[in-house]
Amino acid sequence: MSYEVLNQSSVCDYVAAREMMRSIFPKGSRLSAKEVGDGNLNQVFIVFGNDQPDRAVIVKQALPYLRVAGDSWPLTRERMRFETQALLLYNKVAPGLVPIVYDSDDVMSVAINEYLGRHEVMRKPLVARNRFPKFAGQISTFLAQSLFLTSDLHLPGIEKKALQAQFINPHLCKLQEDFVYTNPFIESPENKWNPLIDAEVKAVRSNATLKSAIAELKEDYMTRAQALLHGDLHTGSIMLNEDDMRVIDPEFAFCGPMGYDVGALLQNLILNYLSHFSHTPNADVRAEYQHYLLQMVRDVWNGFAAKFERLWIEQNRGELAPAKYWDFAGGADEFKNFRSRYIRNILRDASGHGGCKFLRRVMGIVGVWDITSIENAEHRARVERMVIRIGSRWILERQSVESIEDLIGIVREESQ
Amino acid sequence: MSYEVLNQSSVCDYVAAREMMRSIFPKGSRLSAKEVGDGNLNQVFIVFGNDQPDRAVIVKQALPYLRVAGDSWPLTRERMRFETQALLLYNKVAPGLVPIVYDSDDVMSVAINEYLGRHEVMRKPLVARNRFPKFAGQISTFLAQSLFLTSDLHLPGIEKKALQAQFINPHLCKLQEDFVYTNPFIESPENKWNPLIDAEVKAVRSNATLKSAIAELKEDYMTRAQALLHGDLHTGSIMLNEDDMRVIDPEFAFCGPMGYDVGALLQNLILNYLSHFSHTPNADVRAEYQHYLLQMVRDVWNGFAAKFERLWIEQNRGELAPAKYWDFAGGADEFKNFRSRYIRNILRDASGHGGCKFLRRVMGIVGVWDITSIENAEHRARVERMVIRIGSRWILERQSVESIEDLIGIVREESQ
Numbered sequence: 001m002s003y004e005v006l007n008q009s010s011v012c013d014y015v016a017a018r019e020m021m022r023s024i025f026p027k028g029s030r031l032s033a034k035e036v037g038d039g040n041l042n043q044v045f046i047v048f049g050n051d052q053p054d055r056a057v058i059v060k061q062a063l064p065y066l067r068v069a070g071d072s073w074p075l076t077r078e079r080m081r082f083e084t085q086a087l088l089l090y091n092k093v094a095p096g097l098v099p100i101v102y103d104s105d106d107v108m109s110v111a112i113n114e115y116l117g118r119h120e121v122m123r124k125p126l127v128a129r130n131r132f133p134k135f136a137g138q139i140s141t142f143l144a145q146s147l148f149l150t151s152d153l154h155l156p157g158i159e160k161k162a163l164q165a166q167f168i169n170p171h172l173c174k175l176q177e178d179f180v181y182t183n184p185f186i187e188s189p190e191n192k193w194n195p196l197i198d199a200e201v202k203a204v205r206s207n208a209t210l211k212s213a214i215a216e217l218k219e220d221y222m223t224r225a226q227a228l229l230h231g232d233l234h235t236g237s238i239m240l241n242e243d244d245m246r247v248i249d250p251e252f253a254f255c256g257p258m259g260y261d262v263g264a265l266l267q268n269l270i271l272n273y274l275s276h277f278s279h280t281p282n283a284d285v286r287a288e289y290q291h292y293l294l295q296m297v298r299d300v301w302n303g304f305a306a307k308f309e310r311l312w313i314e315q316n317r318g319e320l321a322p323a324k325y326w327d328f329a330g331g332a333d334e335f336k337n338f339r340s341r342y343i344r345n346i347l348r349d350a351s352g353h354g355g356c357k358f359l360r361r362v363m364g365i366v367g368v369w370d371i372t373s374i375e376n377a378e379h380r381a382r383v384e385r386m387v388i389r390i391g392s393r394w395i396l397e398r399q400s401v402e403s404i405e406d407l408i409g410i411v412r413e414e415s416q
Numbered sequence: 417m418s419y420e421v422l423n424q425s426s427v428c429d430y431v432a433a434r435e436m437m438r439s440i441f442p443k444g445s446r447l448s449a450k451e452v453g454d455g456n457l458n459q460v461f462i463v464f465g466n467d468q469p470d471r472a473v474i475v476k477q478a479l480p481y482l483r484v485a486g487d488s489w490p491l492t493r494e495r496m497r498f499e500t501q502a503l504l505l506y507n508k509v510a511p512g513l514v515p516i517v518y519d520s521d522d523v524m525s526v527a528i529n530e531y532l533g534r535h536e537v538m539r540k541p542l543v544a545r546n547r548f549p550k551f552a553g554q555i556s557t558f559l560a561q562s563l564f565l566t567s568d569l570h571l572p573g574i575e576k577k578a579l580q581a582q583f584i585n586p587h588l589c590k591l592q593e594d595f596v597y598t599n600p601f602i603e604s605p606e607n608k609w610n611p612l613i614d615a616e617v618k619a620v621r622s623n624a625t626l627k628s629a630i631a632e633l634k635e636d637y638m639t640r641a642q643a644l645l646h647g648d649l650h651t652g653s654i655m656l657n658e659d660d661m662r663v664i665d666p667e668f669a670f671c672g673p674m675g676y677d678v679g680a681l682l683q684n685l686i687l688n689y690l691s692h693f694s695h696t697p698n699a700d701v702r703a704e705y706q707h708y709l710l711q712m713v714r715d716v717w718n719g720f721a722a723k724f725e726r727l728w729i730e731q732n733r734g735e736l737a738p739a740k741y742w743d744f745a746g747g748a749d750e751f752k753n754f755r756s757r758y759i760r761n762i763l764r765d766a767s768g769h770g771g772c773k774f775l776r777r778v779m780g781i782v783g784v785w786d787i788t789s790i791e792n793a794e795h796r797a798r799v800e801r802m803v804i805r806i807g808s809r810w811i812l813e814r815q816s817v818e819s820i821e822d823l824i825g826i827v828r829e830e831s832q
Contacts, residue, residue: 152638157593160638161586170577177573177735186740206744212754215737222568222576222736223641223671255639319593320638321631324602328622338628 003077003108006061008033011045014110015059020103021112024055033059041066041079041251046115056117057102062109062251076171077109079251084111085166086253089228090142093149097142098247116246119239126235126272127279127370129289136296138245139238139265140303147258148311150228152320160318164225169254173222176231176252180356181218184364185211193363196381200388201363213395214359217352225255233261234268234368259349262304267354267394268368269297270411271361274386275370277415278379294408301350301404305343312339344402351398351407358391389414419493419524422477424449427461430526431475436519437528440473441465449475457482457495457667462531472533473518478525478667492587493525495667500527501582502669505644506558509565513558514663532662535655542651542688543695543786545705552712554661555654555681556719563674564727566644568736576734580641585670589638592647592668596772597634600780601627609779612797616804617779629811630775633768641671649677650684650784675765678720683770683810684784685713686827687777690802691786693831694795710824717766717820721759728755760818767814767823774807805830 006014012031015021025031030050037044043063048056062080066073081104090098099114122132152160184191185205193201204210230237231252239246273293280286316323326335361368362384371387374380393410401407422430428447431437441447446466453460459479464472478496482489497520506514515530538548568576600607601621609617620626646653647668655662689709696702732739742751777784778800787803790796809826817823 157590158586165584168581170574174573208750225639330624334624
């Protein structure tokens with residue numbers, strides 16, 4: 001069998017023919033499909049049994065181009081293999097926090113995953129001021145486990161190198177290299193921005209200190225293989241309800257700096273916070289929800305930091321600095337200091353990489369719905385100016401960040 | 417054909433049967449071999465024509481264990497493949513500065529390379545106070561070209577990732593991780609040190625600040641894939657004469673931090689400098705040769721920095737920060753600043769990684785002949801104490817290093 005693009009009809013035959021799917025759809029089941037693809041990269045179907053519509057799976061297929069840009073933008077289909085590899089690994093290191101993978105097929109660039117019918121993508125509910133009381137706990141567990149357990153703090157050197165080799169993901173890394181760190185900051189035809197912030201956008205593009213800092217962060221993204229990253233951990237890559245949360249779409253997975261994933265998430269929560277200056281005109285209602293969001297940011301980071309350190313204390317099996325290395329008078333204290341500095345450095349990296357992502361969301365190719373959905377251009381510009389000021393300061397001040405309160409402080413100061 | 421260990425007889429039949437070797441040894445040539453292996457890892461033969469003894473090649477074969485430790489220390493034979501891959505690449509990026517590869521054979525873990533009959537390994541001639549007037553120019557070219565041309569400053573992102581994947585070299589990286597950054601600093605049975613410096617060795621092993629710094633440098637070695645490194649660039653990996661120089665033995669090649677190669681070389685030259693406090697008792701003769709060596713250190717670094725920057729200006733083809741990125745008022749100046757900081761950071765990394773290598777040479781498994789050949793234990797201890805003081809300061813003060821004069825200054829202060 002060779003690669004062919006599935007459609008709503010052929011996807012049913014395809015699933016029906018897969019041996020691995022018999023436990024969900026017994027031989028002879030009649031199936032139906034519905035296309036639900038709303039992502040930027042792939043086509044996605046729900047396939048369900050005609051007789052048992054609650055039995056359903058998600059079928060994802062990579063197309064040989066970037067879905068959002070059409071077939072003029074070729075993109076290798078290997079991204080589906082990276083996504084499936086990452087989900088299989090996450091099912092081990094962070095079980096229950098990602099969808100189950102039932103089946104996959106490299107030739108067809110297809111994955112058949114758990115259908116999350118009771119979950120919704122997080123982005124829009126945050127604009128609607130929904131609350132997810134368990135989210136900070138769940139995502140901080142995901143971050144701590146996925147990053148710690150795939151790093152040199154936990155894996156023996158030889159296993160870490162095998163992981164690194166498995167996740168050399170050049171084409172999707174190149175998308176981020178271009179669209180997070182480069183193109184938004186030069187004149188590039190795909191960039192889009194609100195004409196009302198033209199002066200601010202141009203000021204960023206000619207801010208020498210900022211440009212150098214962004215180039216340093218790009219090198220960090222390109223070269224520092226600290227742990228396996230999700231690689232695109234924004235609120236559109238999270239599906240949840242009040243009880244349960246799953247991280248989806250890790251097609252950008254590669255070994256990179258831990259702060260990149262942490263920064264992507266914190267920065268998306270702050271973008272949502274800022275969007276309420278327009279979405280929630282009532283000052284009291286807004287203040288209350290924004291307070292909730294900042295507390296979420298605080299809880300995500302502090303939860304991550306505590307869980308990461310706990311894992312390190314309990315499972316220091318990697319070769320970076322094993323227990324024996326700290327076996328000297330004062331060694332236990334120094335190991336504690338080393339851990340604290342290491343975790344603080346993840347926050348500094350999150351500040352820098354998150355800062356770049358703030359900027360690219362208002363002057364690059366892909367905005368976020370939280371902000372693009374603000375119809376009044378003046379209102380949107382007000383929020384976008386905050387985004388630029390906060391992003392710039394997260395980048396420029398990253399080396400003096402000591403705690404999450406420093407990042408929150410910048411958000412407060414620049415959103416008065 | 418499957419793997420078998422060659423001997424002085426079978427290696428001749430082996431070479432005679434290789435099609436690729438016909439241009440050097442025409443069909444029917446009668447060959448002889450001489451084992452010359454004095455390295456730590458492999459067996460090495462010179463194979464030459466009985467009738468034309470000036471026609472000769474070097475045959476290297478990896479054994480399935482560490483040669484210096486015997487068959488009790490298994491080591492994968494893939495190291496020969498990494499060495500050959502690296503030599504083939506260096507023949508492109510630094511032509512004339514490495515041996516030519518005539519033939520290679522992954523099944524037998526063999527490489528057949530150019531015989532360097534007019535060259536000698538650099539280490540012992542430096543102890544004998546020989547001078548190599550072209551060396552600083554040659555090695556600084558090798559370093560600049562091999563590091564710049566394999567980095568994200570020159571390679572497009574996708575090519576760089578392919579290079580990185582090709583050189584994931586887990587087993588030889590693990591040797592350095594253990595023997596440069598870990599085992600010398602803990603109690604480990606293979607460590608050897610002069611009993612007269614027992615107090616100093618134990619002080620290093622329980623110096624909390626130093627231990628944390630070494631762990632940070634280990635993470636840098638393990639994770640930061642900045643460029644293709646030789647990975648073991650000491651004076652025993654350099655063959656030369658007055659005119660010509662070749663870098664040999666890149667079996668440790670992998671993508672890592674540039675400062676590691678630079679630091680290995682500078683630190684080996686300084687080790688030689690220090691060894692003359694014993695090898696050259698005549699103060700005037702010693703002072704003159706030590707002055708020569710420090711000038712060599714200065715010339716190697718300054719030559720490297722100038723050539724690296726020149727390559728960057730002329731061949732900024734990578735994606736880290738392309739010309740267009742600096743296209744704004746003041747952008748050319750900022751690009752210059754960015755280059756200066758980048759190159760200064762290579763020196764800081766060289767200081768840190770070189771510092772670790774200083775220490776490991778006097779308290780780990782493998783010493784250097786420059787120092788181990790000092791027979792008088794008191795004399796040797798005096799030099800080894802200098803090594804420890806200099807190595808510790810290169811590590812601890814690395815973040816304030818601004819120029820090569822800072823590193824030389826530490827050497828002078830600690831070798832009074």
